[in-house]
Amino acid sequence: MLRCRPALVSLPVRLIARPCSTASKYAGARKFQPMAKSKKQKAANAIPESVLSLPAHASALELAADQEPAPVIDTHTHLLSTYGWYKSKYKDDAACQTIWDFVRTMCMPPASDVEADAAKQRTRRHKVTSMVDVWCEPASWLNWREIADSAVEGSPQKADWGGCEYWFAMGVHPHEAKHYDDKVEGQILEAMKHPRSVSWGEIGLDYHYSFSEHDVQQRVFRRQLQLAVSLEKPITIHTREAEEDTERIMKEVIPRDWKIHIHCFTDSPDFAERLLDHFPNLYIGITGVVTYTSNLNTSEILRRLAKSATSSETGKPLRILLETDAPYMTPSNIYPSLPELGAKNPRLPLCHPGMIPWTAEFVSNVVKDFQSLSTDAVLRASAANAAHMYSV
Numbered sequence: 001m002l003r004c005r006p007a008l009v010s011l012p013v014r015l016i017a018r019p020c021s022t023a024s025k026y027a028g029a030r031k032f033q034p035m036a037k038s039k040k041q042k043a044a045n046a047i048p049e050s051v052l053s054l055p056a057h058a059s060a061l062e063l064a065a066d067q068e069p070a071p072v073i074d075t076h077t078h079l080l081s082t083y084g085w086y087k088s089k090y091k092d093d094a095a096c097q098t099i100w101d102f103v104r105t106m107c108m109p110p111a112s113d114v115e116a117d118a119a120k121q122r123t124r125r126h127k128v129t130s131m132v133d134v135w136c137e138p139a140s141w142l143n144w145r146e147i148a149d150s151a152v153e154g155s156p157q158k159a160d161w162g163g164c165e166y167w168f169a170m171g172v173h174p175h176e177a178k179h180y181d182d183k184v185e186g187q188i189l190e191a192m193k194h195p196r197s198v199s200w201g202e203i204g205l206d207y208h209y210s211f212s213e214h215d216v217q218q219r220v221f222r223r224q225l226q227l228a229v230s231l232e233k234p235i236t237i238h239t240r241e242a243e244e245d246t247e248r249i250m251k252e253v254i255p256r257d258w259k260i261h262i263h264c265f266t267d268s269p270d271f272a273e274r275l276l277d278h279f280p281n282l283y284i285g286i287t288g289v290v291t292y293t294s295n296l297n298t299s300e301i302l303r304r305l306a307k308s309a310t311s312s313e314t315g316k317p318l319r320i321l322l323e324t325d326a327p328y329m330t331p332s333n334i335y336p337s338l339p340e341l342g343a344k345n346p347r348l349p350l351c352h353p354g355m356i357p358w359t360a361e362f363v364s365n366v367v368k369d370f371q372s373l374s375t376d377a378v379l380r381a382s383a384a385n386a387a388h389m390y391s392v
């Protein structure tokens with residue numbers, strides 16, 4: 001993912017590209033590497049930003065007249081990076097000049113829709129009611145308090161969120177483990193006291209890139225887990241190609257009943273099952289990467305989850321949390337909803353929380369052999385899990 005240097009959130013954010021998420025593994029996300037000046041990327045740069053506002057998802061239009069669309073909760077996003085990415089694409093012409101403009105524009109139904117078709121669009125469109133923003137790179141932490149304070153009840157800026165509830169997690173990403181020290185730890189401990197703080201994370205192990213030595217990653221992961229448990233905080237975990245060590249450390253340090261979100265899960269289905277079996281309050285994070293043909297693991301995990309849910313006497317709900325991990329991993333099934341992109345079908349330059357319904361639609365299709373869940377039902381299941389996991 002991107003690395004943001006400190007900057008005022010109302011001003012363009014200087015970005016330093018770094019392949020720090022699962023994104024670059026997947027063809028659908030390679031275009032987001034800013035140094036690659038491919039034809040596709042040039043085409044993406046030319047996409048008018050109005051396209052990013054997205055049309056209503058079809059599932060919302062199909063609901064009965066007295067049904068409100070399900071609430072959309074993005075349980076893992078990187079808001080500052082996403083806004084910084086947007087500003088780097090659209091620069092001074094950008095319609096959203098602050099991070100709050102961006103959230104209102106991308107996450108809430110546009111006023112023009114309401115005026116154009118008040119009877120349908122106003123109630124037939126998803127709203128992003130909550131997001132969990134993740135701060136995991138210490139170099140970008142200058143802005144966290146300004147953003148979090150603006151979301152607190154009673155803040156004069158509360159209305160700037162347009163009705164979207166902002167929550168956050170903080171922790172040191174495994175790539176950044178080598179930068180973990182007493183000062184950084186003190187910053188996290190301070191942030192954990194904030195009324196909008198809901199989790200310690202994302203923390204974990206990443207042996208795909210190995211930007212920090214493995215022993216350093218393990219030591220920092222273990223330390224942060226111990227602190228999170230001592231503070232009774234839910235935990236957000238990043239794990240990639242480090243199954244054995246992640247599982248061993250988690251089982252050694254985290255009590256079984258802890259609330260855990262394994263975000264953007266792409267490792268083996270057997271690993272997911274072992275974690276789900278051991279930790280009854282653990283959830284599997286599903287991003288747009290589930291839609292990519294280069295990733296089959298996540299769909300297989302969904303099928304196993306759906307199968308076990310239907311075979312259970314108690315009818316367990318799907319143990320998933322929908323997330324974007326924005327600005328990466330735009331769901332690939334979004335493009336048929338955007339005919340204005342034309343026959344050349346250029347890719348969108350970024351992903352944002354408003355895209356969650358397309359990921360839910362894909363999940364609905366993947367599990368249909370085992371569970372009949374509409375897109376709306378998938379969104380509601382994830383929202384209920386988010387309420388349990390993060391109290392959002």
Ligand SMILES: [Zn+2]
Pocket residue numbers: 001021076077078134202263325
């Ligand atoms: Zn992330």
